Amino acid sequence: MRRLSYLRSLVIGAVVAACGAGLLTALPSATAVEADTGPRDESLDFRFPAADLMRVPDTNTYIAVGASIPGKKLPYTKVEFADGSFQRRGAIDGDAWDGVTFPTGYWARRDSPLWTPSMFAHQEDGRVVYYVFYSAALPGPEPDGQAKHCIGYATSLRATGGFVANADPLFCPGHGWAIDADVSRGQGEVWLTLRNGAWTQNRITALGAAKLEFDRARHVRRLSEDDAKKLIDNANLEWTHHNSPAEDVLTIENPNAVRIDGEWFLFYSGNNWYANRYSTGVAYCGTALTGNRCTPMYEQRAYFSYEPDPEGEPRFRPGLPDKYRKKNLPGNKRGPGAFTAFPAPDGSWWASWNYITDASLLPQEDPSPERRSRIARLTKTGSGATADFTVTW
Template sequence: MKGLRRVAALGAVVAACAGGLFAAVPGATAGAAETGARDESLDFRFPAADLIRVPDTNTYVAFGASIAGNKLPYTKVEFADGAFQRRSAIDGDAWDDVTFPADYWARPNSPLWTPAVLARQENDRTVYYLFYSAALPGPEPAGKAKHCIGYATSLRYTGGFVANAAPLFCPERGWAIDADVSRGQDGVWLTLRNGAWTQDRVTALGAAKLEFDRPRHIRRLSEGDPQKLIDNADLEWTHHNSPSDDVLTIENPNAVRIDGEWYLFYSGNNWYANRYATGVAYCGTALSDNRCTPMYEQRAYFSYKPDPDGEPRFRPGLPDRYRKNNLPGNKRGPGAFNAFQAPDGSWWASWNYITDASPSLGEDPSPDRRSRIARLTKTGSGPTAEFTASW
């Protein structure tokens, strides 16, 4: 299940950063910004960036998956004059002073996969909930051990997290990974990749409503709580050129409610390849009892556009019949797409990509990945809405 082993490679990403570098994301059109968008120097130096707003401020914090030297790296960015600051500096590791209960469910030294953070008001104070995937105890190497979803809480986003003793969701069969959280009209929803639904190589994504049953605590999810939103049995772009011994991967779900309607952003295909891409599905006015429908003729919505005249590592990718749009900079393998809202109501998105310096899979199966942000624009509504990302 190579799609599930990606963070074993993420741990090899170099965390060295040019401290203090920053710039504002330009407000130009996508076409005018393409030259600048090739530059990676001001992108987050970690993959799977999840951005949250510090309540009642213009400060956002981007948290990333574990990399070399940082278990939970984070970078603070400011929203000013209608744009987000771009910074490559890593401001700290929020996992440095974590507290583990004596009966903690996961390996304390496990890398953290695809973190998501929720700021919630409880008893007149802000509690930060961190959701993450980690490896279960056992003899297997950390990247191959079964992974489940847990959470930790803190009164500050910079650290002091206390891990919950029990996992939030851990199915009897298969892995549970890629937790994300979204606020809706009726509460907070967790989206995830549930390995218990994997059948005949087909994978699936789902959602479950969270119940905060007491301060700094969430009721544990049972096997039947998550409901399936989408699978990739008919999503041919997620199958294209996938090795015959691998699962057919969709992962990294991010459900957002925009203008009263739910949309699901998700990743598909093999994370280490140029063909890894982002899909969008329409889920209706509620996640409950809805099955999300892939948009744009079941093609990848945001993907890398291959360069037939470039160096060999830039030539492979999804063929035209499986692609709709590329993203600013046209980086390889865009995934872990995460939409979020700015203080002025505008929508933005983060995603990670394979750096230009990374070789192709044939030379190194562990490419470096970074994350970037751009403005996300939606026009229209329902299943025919159009999304564009621009600088």
């Protein structure tokens, strides 16, 4: 079952860097260096995969956190928003997991890498509490990448350290894994989206959401299996099946639900993380996130995908065929996934996503390709299931 390998690659594999240009103008910095700012350049992207950006309340500072990389469990980079753009920084400022406190009876392996973290700032009793939600491995004899994973969280009064892990997992189904936690606000509530392995049947996977209840200081009520509501599965999403090996589950993962102009949209990843064909889908969920199922947009094709280069080097030639793709992202990097939309202080929308670096080889030559994360401007035109999303520099 190679589904685990996407997130495992985020922990074993790559350290990261690079980002695009145009709308993302570099701001002056004492550590800044001259670099190509074109969208093919990778030197100023986040040096970790699965970047999730959270605004420090009442400031123009954002904290980007990512999945574990060698030497750092919860790498982070601070970026500023100024003059309509986000600062571009390739440096890692530190490890927010340093000095974490584990309570007695902690539910996961203390040395487990953290997968696809999501940071969330919550006002409690006149102060800001920072929550980081993550996937980690359960104790047992299996190697980290093969052990069952569930979703937990930790809290701190600082965004960049001092975290205390919660003793119990937040969501851990009796059957299958729970991974890819993401948190967003909408409808006056706080929502968790996730991939719930209990819903996997006949290789088909599904994504869902649950409302979070902050029931006391620095604590979230544990979710039952009934709390999670299915939003979408990939039974009819052929692009997520294309060329997937027979031993693999047919993968959708990394859900990110956002409410824009009073409507919910779901961004998600599909196909095999290690391949050029790994792509991003978008679904329309209506005015209520869990009131009904989400509808895949653009004729059930991948919305953002790599456009293969038939004249390029061998590693750039494979990808999804035209019939499964809508458009690509700035720089046209391979395997774009873990797409996350987030608002800037001026009300504009932005997105972050992973990609396979240009230097990485084909899967058969490199079982753990390097993934980096970048940000760019996200624009929506129209509304409902026919809305159009564009990402620009």
